[in-house]
Amino acid sequence: MTKYTILTILLTIIISCGNKKTNTIKEEIPDETSVELTDAQLKNSEIATGKIEQRNISSLLKVNGKIEVPPQNMVSVSVPMGGYLKSTKLLAGMHINKGEIIATLEDQQYIQLQQDYLTAKAHFSSIEKEYFRQKDLNQSKASSDKVFEAAQTEYISQKVLLKSLEEKLKLININPNNLNETNISRSINIPSPIDGFVSSVNQNIGKYVTPTDVLFELVNPEDIHLHLTVFEKDLFKLSIGQKIFAYNNTHPSKKYICEIILIGKDVSPERTVQVQCHFEKYDKSLIPGMYMNAEIEVSTNNAYVIPNEGIVRFEGKQYVFIQTSKNKFEIQAVTTQNTELGFTQITFEDSTEMRNKIYVLKGAYTLLMKMKNQEEEE
CATH class of the missing domain: 2.40.50.100 (RNA polymerase II/Efflux pump adaptor protein, barrel-sandwich hybrid domain)
Structure with a gap:
């Protein structure tokens, strides 16, 4: 065997080994957009599949505000x-x-006020008697008009004083009718x-x-109002009596029904208007000063929707899973819009093609976790 023949054989072996190594590496590259389950995993996962459907879904205006109490x-x-x-x-x-x-x-001034009242009351009693006596005498011409007028002036002055002292007592929650010399209180x-x-x-x-x-x-929080801030450009969408659904960040799934009762007439420098809403039902968990989010139904349109359990959020984006074979599922980014009654409106770049595919309607989160674990294992 010549030297050249040996070199040729060695080169052939090296190239062959290199090709095998390349093929092996290529086969190990994971498919990051899909996940495959075994028959047993699929059976135990409670994953439900089907086609997306068309439904009438409301277009919502989302705003925020806080709970306030009216001045009264x-x-x-x-x-x-x-x-x-x-x-x-x-x-x-x-x-x-x-x-x-x-x-x-x-305080001692409470004592003084009661003393002044009782003294004025006792004095008024004698002045009143003298006034009516002089009145009778004047009518029978037994006394002069001057004497009667003096008695009348003193009577009116004392009556005014007594009345003013009565009102002062009422201001500090003392009933003048129940006050006497035996129950003066400090x-x-x-x-x-x-x-x-x-x-x-x-x-x-x-x-x-x-x-x-x-x-x-x-x-008194029983008449609490929801005070919303709405941008000027959205005002035309609102009307008195319109229903809204309010919720807080702690329990976003719990919705409180409200009704718009007032729409502000002044636009702030930030181009916003204040809108007052009344809660349909009082809830003790709602506290004045609490910040709230609100959804206002402004229109209804027919759209493709998928159950909320069929959508997952990952790294700031929304995804659904498409069934490509019995046990294999492919993740697909979507744009979500309005959500209503457990369904969310979704849109694709190519809606004609995508709407005919089979989607995961329940259990999308299970597939996402499986896909992430699969990547970690690889």
């Missing part, structure tokens, strides 16, 4: 006559009933003006409070 349901509690805060049991979040005593104050009680909850407690025991100080903030 928010109360700042203060006292018309200053005093020392003697007692209160209130804590933020506590429920209170209308008329319930929420604080007690004491303290007054502050009743709750509404049914509701304590929003804040601003004063402490022993502190002197003036009429300008706010002791407590109370709120």
Whole structure:
């Protein structure tokens, strides 16, 4: 065997080995867009397949806002006559009933006011008797007009004084009709003006409070409103009485039905308008100040939809799975639009071809996890 023959054989062997190695590497490249299940895996996966369908689905306007309470349901509690805060049991979040005593104050001026009233009342009794006596005498010409007019002036002045003192007592929740010389008190009680909850407690025991100080903030949340911010360009889509569906980020699947009751007439510098909505049903879990999202149905159109369980989100995109054979599924990116009653509208680049394929309608997440595990194993 010549030297050239040996070299030729060696080159042939090397090239042959190189081709085999290349083929082996090529076969190991995974198909990252598909996943294949065994018969047993498919049976246990509860995957459901079928064609996508056409349905009437609503076009939604998505906005956000927060829960607010109308002014008549928010109360700042203060006292018309200053005093020392003697007692209160209130804590933020506590429920209170209308008329319930929420604080007690004491001060010597409360005593003085009661004293002034009872003194004026006693004085008025004698002045009243003298007035009617002079009136009778004047009518019978037994006394002069001047004497009667003096008695009348004093009577009216004392009556005005007594009435003003009565109203002052009512301001500090003392009933003048029940007040006498035996029950003068140095303290007054502050009743709750509404049914509701304590929003804040601003004063402490022993502190002197003036009429300008706010002791407590109370709120009645049963008439809460949803205050939405809508862009000017979307206003034409809204109308009074229109239904909306509100939800928060904590429980997005729980929808609260609301109705638009007011649409603002002023456009802000940000080109937005405020829209007021009323909740159809009060829910205690809804708290003033809570941020909410809202969906407003503005139109309805016929579109291709797929059950929500047939869509997965991965790396910021939406995907569905197409069944290419009995056990093999291929992932396909889609564009999702409106969602309603468990179905989501989807669109493709080539809708004519894609709508005739068989899709995974349930269990898409299972396939996504299998595909990711498959990539890690490889």
